[in-house]
Amino acid sequence: MRKALRSQMLSITFAVLFLGALVGQSFAGLGVYNENQIAHGSSPAGYWEFVTSSNFVVDVAENWQSEYLQFFLFILATIWLIQRGSPESKMPGDEGVGTDESQLVGRFAKPNSPKWAKVGGWRLKLYSNSLLLVMGTVFLASWWLQSVAGTVVYNADQLDHGQPPVEWIQYVFSADFWDRTLQNWQSEFLAVGSMVALSIYLRQRGSAESKPVGTPHAETSTEGE
Amino acid sequence: MRFHGTPPSLGWRRGRAGQNSPATRPLRISLYAGRHRSYARLMRTQFSLWLGMIGVGLLLMIIIGFSGR
Numbered sequence: 001m002r003k004a005l006r007s008q009m010l011s012i013t014f015a016v017l018f019l020g021a022l023v024g025q026s027f028a029g030l031g032v033y034n035e036n037q038i039a040h041g042s043s044p045a046g047y048w049e050f051v052t053s054s055n056f057v058v059d060v061a062e063n064w065q066s067e068y069l070q071f072f073l074f075i076l077a078t079i080w081l082i083q084r085g086s087p088e089s090k091m092p093g094d095e096g097v098g099t100d101e102s103q104l105v106g107r108f109a110k111p112n113s114p115k116w117a118k119v120g121g122w123r124l125k126l127y128s129n130s131l132l133l134v135m136g137t138v139f140l141a142s143w144w145l146q147s148v149a150g151t152v153v154y155n156a157d158q159l160d161h162g163q164p165p166v167e168w169i170q171y172v173f174s175a176d177f178w179d180r181t182l183q184n185w186q187s188e189f190l191a192v193g194s195m196v197a198l199s200i201y202l203r204q205r206g207s208a209e210s211k212p213v214g215t216p217h218a219e220t221s222t223e224g225e
Numbered sequence: 226m227r228f229h230g231t232p233p234s235l236g237w238r239r240g241r242a243g244q245n246s247p248a249t250r251p252l253r254i255s256l257y258a259g260r261h262r263s264y265a266r267l268m269r270t271q272f273s274l275w276l277g278m279i280g281v282g283l284l285l286m287i288i289i290g291f292s293g294r
């Protein structure tokens with residue numbers, strides 16, 4: 001059982017890190033919120049009141065959407081685009097969705113292939129794109145949530161300063177919405193782009209995200225042990 | 226998932242007939258099957274936990290966002 005658990009440690013570790021960081025964010029966010037409340041002569045909020053407010057939701061959602069967009073675009077782009085020398089890329093010449101034989105679907109499926117990879121039709125089509133569909137759905141849902149919670153927070157600020165509230169659609173075209181959105185997108189695109197480019201020449205021994213240390217720089221699509 | 230060789234703890238059971246002895250094969254297969262089932266169960270649990278965590282997170286945010294708080 002311990003051996004079996006050890007085989008899941010990558011996702012367990014990130015689940016623990018995620019929950020720890022989320023709890024940390026909630027306490028730090030409460031601190032900032034209450035500093036602001038006191039500065040405006042309002043009463044400070046309790047922990048529960050804060051974590052169930054749009055102030056907390058908008059901060060969580062804007063980060064979720066950018067992370068899921070990052071992976072959505074990375075999964076999508078790596079179907080068609082290649083980067084010679086990067087372990088994150090397919091081999092030059094392999095661009096595209098691949099043949100049924102290379103994808104082990106339909107009559108090329110193995111006996112232990114997933115059921116929907118064997119059946120064909122709409123189920124095969126759906127399953128063939130399921131990762132992209134889920135990442136894209138979470139991106140759109142959290143981006144939409146950022147806009148809904150963002151409208152509430154923006155309007156509370158407007159009322160505090162004697163300004164009229166805005167409708168959701170006005171908020172979606174506001175500078176505040178795009179400032180929150182683009183400040184997250186730029187960092188995601190920077191991180192993905194630099195990961196692709198730096199991994200051509202740099203190595204991390206033992207990491208699945210790196211080429212083995214002695215791999216020639218021009219070699220593409222060879223991941224570590 | 227492929228099974229690579231006999232687990233070390235079963236070495237003593239190989240005997241003179243070697244590791245393909247019919248006497249040892251059923252035990253090896255059942256150990257492998259047990260481990261395989263355990264991995265499969267944990268992988269399914271991981272998948273469900275992550276999808277559930279994302280789903281519950283989104284649902285809570287929808288409820289809070291639309292409560293207008």
